[in-house]
Each structure stands twice: as C-alpha cells, then as structure tokens.
Amino acid sequence: MENMDLQPFDAVVLMSFGGPEKPEDVLPFLQNVTRGRGIPDERLREVGEHYYLFGGRSPINEQNQALLEAIQSEFTSRGIVTPILWGNRNWNPYLTDVIREHASNSGATNFLAIDTSAYSSYSSCRQYREDFAETVEKLDREGLRITFDKIRQYYNHPGFAGAELKCVKDGLSRLKEMIGGLDPTRHKILYVTHSIPSTMQATSERFTPGYQVQHEELINWIGQELEGDDKLDAELVFCSRSGSPHTPWLEPDINDRMRELSQEGIEGVLVVPIGFVSDHMEVKFDLDTEAAETAQELGMSFLRAESVGTSSPFVSGLVDLVLERVAQVRGEKVDPAVINAGTALIPGSGACSLTCCEGAKLKNTVPNWSRAVTQE
Numbered sequence: 001m002e003n004m005d006l007q008p009f010d011a012v013v014l015m016s017f018g019g020p021e022k023p024e025d026v027l028p029f030l031q032n033v034t035r036g037r038g039i040p041d042e043r044l045r046e047v048g049e050h051y052y053l054f055g056g057r058s059p060i061n062e063q064n065q066a067l068l069e070a071i072q073s074e075f076t077s078r079g080i081v082t083p084i085l086w087g088n089r090n091w092n093p094y095l096t097d098v099i100r101e102h103a104s105n106s107g108a109t110n111f112l113a114i115d116t117s118a119y120s121s122y123s124s125c126r127q128y129r130e131d132f133a134e135t136v137e138k139l140d141r142e143g144l145r146i147t148f149d150k151i152r153q154y155y156n157h158p159g160f161a162g163a164e165l166k167c168v169k170d171g172l173s174r175l176k177e178m179i180g181g182l183d184p185t186r187h188k189i190l191y192v193t194h195s196i197p198s199t200m201q202a203t204s205e206r207f208t209p210g211y212q213v214q215h216e217e218l219i220n221w222i223g224q225e226l227e228g229d230d231k232l233d234a235e236l237v238f239c240s241r242s243g244s245p246h247t248p249w250l251e252p253d254i255n256d257r258m259r260e261l262s263q264e265g266i267e268g269v270l271v272v273p274i275g276f277v278s279d280h281m282e283v284k285f286d287l288d289t290e291a292a293e294t295a296q297e298l299g300m301s302f303l304r305a306e307s308v309g310t311s312s313p314f315v316s317g318l319v320d321l322v323l324e325r326v327a328q329v330r331g332e333k334v335d336p337a338v339i340n341a342g343t344a345l346i347p348g349s350g351a352c353s354l355t356c357c358e359g360a361k362l363k364n365t366v367p368n369w370s371r372a373v374t375q376e
Contacts, residue, residue: 006082006326008110009149014068015095015128016116018088019058025091026051030089050285056324060280063090063309064116067278070310072115074319080207083108086284096135102232103144112325113150114318116277118160120153121196121204121211149329151321155214159317161339163308164274165222165312171270172222172230179268179301182229186267190254191219192291193275194282195238197250212236212250215274221339239286254287255294268301277314280305 019132030044047280051058068086075084085102087095102108113132117124139146144302154160168189175251176182193215196204204211215236221236230328237254252260259267273283287304295302308314327334 002079002082004079006080006112006322008329009082009110009112009326010106011085011102012071012097012112012114012322013065013085013087014071014093014116015113015131015150016086016088017060017280018091018094019060020051020091021057021061023052024058028054029091040342050281053289053361054281054284058281059284060227060278061088063280064088066310067116067315070315071318074315078319080319089128097129099135099146100139100142100144103139103146110153111149112148112322113148114322115150118153118155118277119193119211119214120155122200122227123196124194124211125153137332140349149325151216151325153208153320154317154321155218156338156340157317157321158339159313159315159320160308160339161218161221163311163314163317164218164272165225166271166311166313167233167305167308168222168226168272169230171272171303172232175268175270175301175303178303182232184229184232186265187232188261188266188271189232189234189271189272190257191215191272191274192232192239192254192287193236193273194239195249195251197243200251201250217340220246235364236274239291240282254291258291258294258298258300262298262300266300267304267317268303269295270303272305273307276307278309283307309343 018029020026020321026048027044029039030047031041034044046280064086068084072084075082083102085098087093087098089095099111104324113128115125115128117128128150129148132150136146136148157165172182172189175187177185196211201211208214209217219234219236223231235257237252237257238250239254241249243249243254254271261269271287273279273287276283279288283304292302293303294300324334
C-alpha cells in the first residue's frame with residue numbers, strides 16, 4: 001500500500017474535554033472547567049462528589065486514549081502516515097503543551113482537529129475554536145507560528161449515524177430479551193443529550209439547523225431505519241443541567257420525563273446517550289446512576305444503550321471526515337457524505353461558519369487557504 005500524507009496538514013489532533021485521573025485532581029479540574037464564572041470551591045466540591053463515587057477519576061481520558069489508538073489503526077490500514085496527536089481543554093494532556101512539543105520537535109505548523117462532539121453549539125463547537133485560538137496566541141508569543149482547522153460537525157455523517165443506529169438496535173435487542181418483548185404502548189426510547197442554556201440554543205441556529213434540531217434530525221433518521229417491533233416511540237430528553245436555576249435551559253430533564261411517562265403508563269425505556277460519543281461522567285453518573293435510580297424508584301424497566309465509543313463505523317467515519325476536509329482545503333471537488341441530503345449542516349462548507357455560535361474570544365485560527373472554503 002502506498003503511503004499517503006494529509007498535506008497541507010502536518011498533523012491531526014484529537015481534541016477533547018479532559019478529566020481528572022485521581023481524587024486530588026478533582027477540585028483543580030473543576031476549577032479549570034469553571035474558571036471565570038465565579039463558582040465557589042464549596043459548590044465545586046459538591047459537584048466533585050460525582051467523581052469520588054468513581055474513585056475520584058473520570059473515564060474520559062482512558063476512552064480518548066482508546067479512540068486515539070483506533071484512529072491511528074485506521075490511519076495505518078489506509079496508509080496514512082500523518083501523525084495523530086491528542087490534546088485536552090481542561091486536563092492533561094493539555095492541547096497547548098501537546099502542540100508546543102510536536103511543533104518544536106518536528107517543525108509542524110498546520111494542524112487539523114477532530115473534536116469529540118457531533119453537534120453545533122458554542123460549548124460543543126465554537127469553544128473548541130477558541131481553545132485553538134488560545135494555543136495559537138500562546139505559541140506565537142513563544143515564536144512558534146501554527147494554524148488550526150477542524151473537521152465539520154458530524155451528527156449527520158453516515159459513519160456516526162450508522163454507529164448510533166447499531167447502538168440503538170443492539171440496545172433494543174437487549175431490552176427485548178430482558179423484559180420478554182417490546183410493546184409500543186408500554187415501552188419507549190429516550191435519546192439523551194447534554195442540556196445547554198436556551199440562549200446558547202438560539203445562537204446555534206444562526207447558520208445551521210441548531211443544536212436541538214440536529215439531534216432530532218438524527219433521531220428521525222434512526223427511527224426510519226428501524227423495523228418491526230423495534231419501532232418504538234422516541235423523544236429527545238436532556239441531562240447535566242448546571243448553573244443558576246433562574247436561567248432557562250433545554251428541557252425536559254430525563255428524570256422528570258421518566259416520572260411523567262410512568263404516570264402515562266410507560267413501563268420500560270431504552271436510554272440512548274446520543275449526545276455523547278463515549279461513556280464519560282455524564283453517562284456514568286447522570287444516566288447509569290441517577291436515571292437508573294429514578295427508574296428503580298418508579299418500578300420502570302431501564303436499559304442504557306452503548307455509546308459509539310470506538311466502534312468501526314464511527315472511527316472509519318472520522319477518518320473519512322479528515323480526508324474530506326483535506327480534499328476541500330486542497331481545492332478538490334468534494335461531495336460530502338450526509339444521511340439526509342438537503343437538510344444537512346451546509347456540508348459543502350467543510351468547517352463551521354466563522355460567525356456562528358457567537359463567542360468573544362475567537363480569533364482567525366484557520367489560514368487563508370482554508371477560509372476560502374469556509375462559509376462566512
């Protein structure tokens with residue numbers, strides 16, 4: 001197999017949130033996450049109890065390491081020799097440290113990022129761009145000139161969508177076996193994602209279908225692909241709300257909705273973490289712990305479907321998205337793959353709009369050769 005590089009990119013970087021590795025990391029990690037918001041340490045210690053239930057560590061770093069290895073394996077199988085790195089926003093390995101080391105040792109200047117969120121909003125897309133901007137600025141002051149670009153959000157890419165569909169089908173099969181059959185009048189699918197403030201939802205709609213609608217588009221597609229008694233009613237619910245109770249966030253909360261459904265005669269649910277690519281803390285605590293306890297309190301059958309993790313369709317799809325973006329930057333004709341042609345996230349634009357999902361800190365992190373194919 002002939003070796004292939006991804007020029008003009010010198011390296012690909014998997015960018016994620018990060019998480020604490022041991023109990024003494026928990027408070028500093030939460031301080032990183034909430035820096036500038038004025039949240040007292042007392043409140044952070046309360047939140048930290050979620051982590052202490054799991055030994056004071058988050059599973060996210062281990063999961064990102066597994067995803068990194070899976071992407072590297074896919075690169076190797078396709079003959080891609082461009083390095084793949086991993087950097088975090090809130091804990092080691094920090095993005096800036098990773099890029100500094102690689103750029104200093106290799107002379108790399110142009111980086112293409114994969115982030116671990118499929119949907120468009122400030123916190124799930126644009127804030128990553130701000131992280132890239134911060135790294136560009138820091139390293140520029142040190143005399144290292146670098147640029148960043150990123151793959152598009154991938155909620156509607158066939159790789160991610162196909163991986164989610166398999167998770168749902170496998171979950172329904174397990175639930176059916178667990179309770180002895182499915183009944184659309186008594187059982188339901190609850191797709192769960194991270195709640196965001198309503199104002200953030202509104203800004204996500206400026207140039208795209210918006211955070212909530214993107215989830216619903218994927219849910220509708222999955223429903224069309226299901227057959228027979230797997231065609232249960234489904235809806236989108238939310239978890240992980242934080243901040244002031246006076247600030248509107250997207251609802252309903254999964255626990256509140258389960259209580260309502262129980263009163264309506266629903267006896268069992270398949271919970272699908274459609275907003276999360278791996279089983280990190282929002283899944284382990286908010287779903288596997290809190291929501292499972294709510295179901296037990298209600299006498300409701302409860303099964304949580306797997307996340308896409310390192311499944312082959314998901315990993316292969318991420319590499320397809322890397323190649324798509326490389327081709328666009330090279331000026332090649334690209335027909336981006338989407339599940340629902342005509343209702344997609346302006347797939348031909350490649351990267352997200354530079355003016356969507358407003359944020360104060362965004363700088364010009366993409367070089368001129370990519371801005372030409374980025375929607376303005």
